Amino acid sequence: MKILLLDKNHPLITDQLLAKNFILEEDFTSTYDEVYNKIENYDGVIIRSRIPLDKNFLEKGKNLKFIARVGAGMENIDIPVAEKLGIQLINSPEGNRDSVAEHVVGMLLVLMNRLFIASQEVKNGIWLREENRGDELMGKTVGLIGYGNMGKATAKRLSGFGCKVIFHDILPSLSDEYATQVSLEELKEKAEVLSLHIPLTEISYYLIDGPFISDMKNDFYFVNTARGKNVETKALVEAIKAGKVKGACLDVLEYEKSSFEHLETENEDLKYLLESEKVIVTPHIAGWTIQSKEKLAQVIVDKIVASFSK
Ligand SMILES: NC(=O)c1ccc[n+]([C@@H]2O[C@H](COP(=O)([O-])OP(=O)(O)OC[C@H]3O[C@@H](n4cnc5c(N)ncnc54)[C@H](O)[C@@H]3O)[C@@H](O)[C@H]2O)c1
Ligand SMILES: O=C(O)[C@H](O)COP(=O)(O)O
Numbered sequence: 001m002k003i004l005l006l007d008k009n010h011p012l013i014t015d016q017l018l019a020k021n022f023i024l025e026e027d028f029t030s031t032y033d034e035v036y037n038k039i040e041n042y043d044g045v046i047i048r049s050r051i052p053l054d055k056n057f058l059e060k061g062k063n064l065k066f067i068a069r070v071g072a073g074m075e076n077i078d079i080p081v082a083e084k085l086g087i088q089l090i091n092s093p094e095g096n097r098d099s100v101a102e103h104v105v106g107m108l109l110v111l112m113n114r115l116f117i118a119s120q121e122v123k124n125g126i127w128l129r130e131e132n133r134g135d136e137l138m139g140k141t142v143g144l145i146g147y148g149n150m151g152k153a154t155a156k157r158l159s160g161f162g163c164k165v166i167f168h169d170i171l172p173s174l175s176d177e178y179a180t181q182v183s184l185e186e187l188k189e190k191a192e193v194l195s196l197h198i199p200l201t202e203i204s205y206y207l208i209d210g211p212f213i214s215d216m217k218n219d220f221y222f223v224n225t226a227r228g229k230n231v232e233t234k235a236l237v238e239a240i241k242a243g244k245v246k247g248a249c250l251d252v253l254e255y256e257k258s259s260f261e262h263l264e265t266e267n268e269d270l271k272y273l274l275e276s277e278k279v280i281v282t283p284h285i286a287g288w289t290i291q292s293k294e295k296l297a298q299v300i301v302d303k304i305v306a307s308f309s310k
Pocket of ligand 2: 048050070071072073074096287
């Protein structure tokens, strides 16, 4: 099988697939059009998220048997079209779920205990104690939306911090020893921390908007490691200004062009988020540890080999 690798990943992918007699071609720089023009020459594609694999692209790839996404989110692939064309879709969320879960807990601890602000103050010669009292995670009710790979890994860590973890998911009967499934209404009534762990789909686009935030009974901390477009930023900014959102931890932003590039535009809402003391922002690195790079690669190789090695 001839496979096109479109994004840089851990070298074990190349080493192990070559050892299994796959033919590989790396192309980390070609544009969408350039890849489009040659895609029919390949049986498989290994990609992260640099190039959108839309309907036209998939239809042009007449010999494609699989698309392997090194990572979790597949919103850059037209999934219904791929399924219709019989192209197998593979991803590797098992490789970065631990990283995302640690990032969520880490951001919450930093925000709620004012760690970054207090450290900056001390380094600037400012010694404030009363103003830097923390708010404990212990005892908080955390509401997760989405209880798949990322949601479960996050619940496992948060339950260890003494949080009561509840979640809402469109699939039924997912409760386990770490978290209890509830209706969206119950989550909105009880959550003191809200964390998103859903894929970006037509339905989940702007899931967190003004009405959703108003429906939340408590003032709450908000965490987004899912996708920027799951949240209507304008509504989030208004809620932070009004105190309804006590603070936000954002690894993803509506203004990301893709996780490979810088923010798309400067605008007032983005400016507020970047300047506010109540907001922690990271550059889409929740799933991006030294370990996850290797785990993501190994998971994807194992899945390709299991399905396509003779
Ligand atoms: N920031 C990062 O670095 C990073 C890393 C990994 C994943 N992610 C994001 O996290 C997302 C989730 O990853 P995952 O592996 O946990 O996915 P998953 O498919 O394992 O789980 C997602 C869960 O969400 C549920 N769901 C879908 N739409 C919903 C909705 N509208 N309301 C409630 N529940 C809904 C699904 O039923 C599923 O159980 C990815 O799609 C990606 O966008 C981000
Ligand atoms: O979905 C994921 O696995 C993460 O968001 C990483 O995405 P990236 O491969 O675009 O960096």
